[in-house]
Amino acid sequence: MNPWRHPGLWITLALTLGLGLWPVVLQKAALRETIFTILLSVALASSLNIILGYAGYISFGHVVFFGLGGYVGLYLMNTLGLSLWVALLAGGLAAALLAFLLGKAILRLRGAYFALATIGVNEAMRAFINNFAPFGGATGISLNFKVYQAYGGAANALWLVYTILLVTTLAMILISHIVKNSKFGLGLMAIREDEDAAEVMGVITPNAKTWAYVLSAVLPGMLGVLFYFKNGNIEPGDAFRLSSSIELLVMIMLGGAGTVLGPVIGAAGYQALRGFLLTNALFKNIQLSVAGILLLLIILFIPVGAVGWLRRRFPALRRLLP
Amino acid sequence: MNVLQVSGVCKRFGGLHALSNVTFDMPEGQILGLIGPNGAGKTTLFNVIDGVYPPEQGQVFFRGQDVTGAKPYRLARLGLARTHQIVRPLNDLSVRENVMVGACFGRQGLGLHEAAKTADEVLAFVRLEARAAQLAGSLNVAQKKRLEMARALAARPYLLLLDEVLAGLNPSEITAMVEIIRAIRAQGVSVIIIEHVMHAVMNVSDRLIVLDYGQQIAEGTPQEVSANPRVIEAYLGDPKLAERLLAST
Numbered sequence A: 001m002n003p004w005r006h007p008g009l010w011i012t013l014a015l016t017l018g019l020g021l022w023p024v025v026l027q028k029a030a031l032r033e034t035i036f037t038i039l040l041s042v043a044l045a046s047s048l049n050i051i052l053g054y055a056g057y058i059s060f061g062h063v064v065f066f067g068l069g070g071y072v073g074l075y076l077m078n079t080l081g082l083s084l085w086v087a088l089l090a091g092g093l094a095a096a097l098l099a100f101l102l103g104k105a106i107l108r109l110r111g112a113y114f115a116l117a118t119i120g121v122n123e124a125m126r127a128f129i130n131n132f133a134p135f136g137g138a139t140g141i142s143l144n145f146k147v148y149q150a151y152g153g154a155a156n157a158l159w160l161v162y163t164i165l166l167v168t169t170l171a172m173i174l175i176s177h178i179v180k181n182s183k184f185g186l187g188l189m190a191i192r193e194d195e196d197a198a199e200v201m202g203v204i205t206p207n208a209k210t211w212a213y214v215l216s217a218v219l220p221g222m223l224g225v226l227f228y229f230k231n232g233n234i235e236p237g238d239a240f241r242l243s244s245s246i247e248l249l250v251m252i253m254l255g256g257a258g259t260v261l262g263p264v265i266g267a268a269g270y271q272a273l274r275g276f277l278l279t280n281a282l283f284k285n286i287q288l289s290v291a292g293i294l295l296l297l298i299i300l301f302i303p304v305g306a307v308g309w310l311r312r313r314f315p316a317l318r319r320l321l322p
Numbered sequence B: 001m002n003v004l005q006v007s008g009v010c011k012r013f014g015g016l017h018a019l020s021n022v023t024f025d026m027p028e029g030q031i032l033g034l035i036g037p038n039g040a041g042k043t044t045l046f047n048v049i050d051g052v053y054p055p056e057q058g059q060v061f062f063r064g065q066d067v068t069g070a071k072p073y074r075l076a077r078l079g080l081a082r083t084h085q086i087v088r089p090l091n092d093l094s095v096r097e098n099v100m101v102g103a104c105f106g107r108q109g110l111g112l113h114e115a116a117k118t119a120d121e122v123l124a125f126v127r128l129e130a131r132a133a134q135l136a137g138s139l140n141v142a143q144k145k146r147l148e149m150a151r152a153l154a155a156r157p158y159l160l161l162l163d164e165v166l167a168g169l170n171p172s173e174i175t176a177m178v179e180i181i182r183a184i185r186a187q188g189v190s191v192i193i194i195e196h197v198m199h200a201v202m203n204v205s206d207r208l209i210v211l212d213y214g215q216q217i218a219e220g221t222p223q224e225v226s227a228n229p230r231v232i233e234a235y236l237g238d239p240k241l242a243e244r245l246l247a248s249t
């Protein structure tokens, strides 16, 4: 089947575009902030889904790429005075490079050992940056307000950041779909199902895993630049917060790992739930516990996630649910 | 030309000598039967040939090339394919996708489109075409054995290693599978077959190698091997072995 004729892809893209254009049409900054959070989660969860959902390697410390990208980006913009565009590229490249090196080192580990190693990497990176003077050590980097001038002031810069995020998110959904319907993706899914059998059938597993890891790291690196540019400052504690990684995991599991649509639905659903919990007096302080319990319930009862469940239950929906 | 040469291969697991000094040449286009009691080292020999375990000593040549210690994916791309004694379906992928993996990453390294065509051909050949769209995990054992076979064949290998593809099948399934194996050889593919279903392996093999406790205790045509006293001893000293085996061919 021709993957471009997959109606589910176009529906997903159209819905995401519609969601993204909503605040633009209404010109509402508050709404834009809400959608920003959702789109960011959609893009990050879709990225993580490549290594987690397609190749079956659970990266618990994926936020390390987001944080590293943010640091590299802010450093280049603040200290070297480079443009946001260069910073975005550099953030993506830095994350890709880290993933490539890590891939060679820790992707040999299987299952829980890999997951644990990714946590170790995240903690090591936090400790390193905490003591790395060019990146401001424990205090981090605060963006000089003048940097925003080049983008028509802070208010305009926020719209620019939002537009870039929307384009990136759409691109990521497309990439996720292309990978899933490619020979490369077939190799990854073979690895997920049985790595030894995949190797015997000729999948060059070390390479496939490394490139999947790199691919799932590039966008988080770029989005880190974007997010911390918008945020104005970055600190080690925030940049490498393990709970952010776990939230991404919850989103993917909620929507359905290994599907194109799953991380999109899961991220949107999770952020909607989180918004509700944060504004609710009872749950405000325990929203992370709720996320943890949610993850547990999904793994116990619907390990394939919402999209996976629907696909199994109603095979006729397969074309609509990529 | 020899499609495979195994020379002086030794493989130990801790103190256990799973393979001791195994040596044989395999000319192209033959079916070589590999027999021996459980635990004799037959599967281990497959694992050494296809690179799952590097041997401690000895060498393996595939189509004249030294592949000792090469990774399984390298051998797959050179034209070696195998089935697993304990089936290893990619459960969450469809039967067709399973076979496409073989076609995409095997000797020919086909693109997805071509691989899908090859997969459908091969599935028809092993009579599994009706299951193509089903998830591999939902097949029964006999069907999973055919899937193993289809995946290996889709790679269009020069040499095919079959590890007990008849075990657990009923007599009519065995007959069907034996026909498939003959048809594979007719296509010019060399085959090594590990089998406990004696009448089948005697029937289908050009030559046999007998392993016992990792040692190569006999080698020759089915007639020669089944009359060999060491073979009879290895098989629980059944003096009527030769008679029984040849009777059923």
Ligand SMILES: Nc1ncnc2c1ncn2[C@@H]1O[C@H](COP(=O)(O)OP(=O)(O)O)[C@@H](O)[C@H]1O
Pocket (backbone or CB within 6 Å): B013, B016, B018, B036, B037, B038, B039, B040, B041, B042, B043, B044, B045
């Ligand atoms: N991965 C392994 N680790 C330790 N021992 C093994 C391993 N694989 C096989 N063996 C041992 O090697 C011997 C040969 O096993 P195997 O090659 O599977 O025999 P066969 O296929 O002839 O029944 C057996 O004693 C088995 O227990």
Ligand SMILES: [Mg+2]
Pocket (backbone or CB within 6 Å): B042, B043, B044, B085
């Ligand atoms: Mg065996």
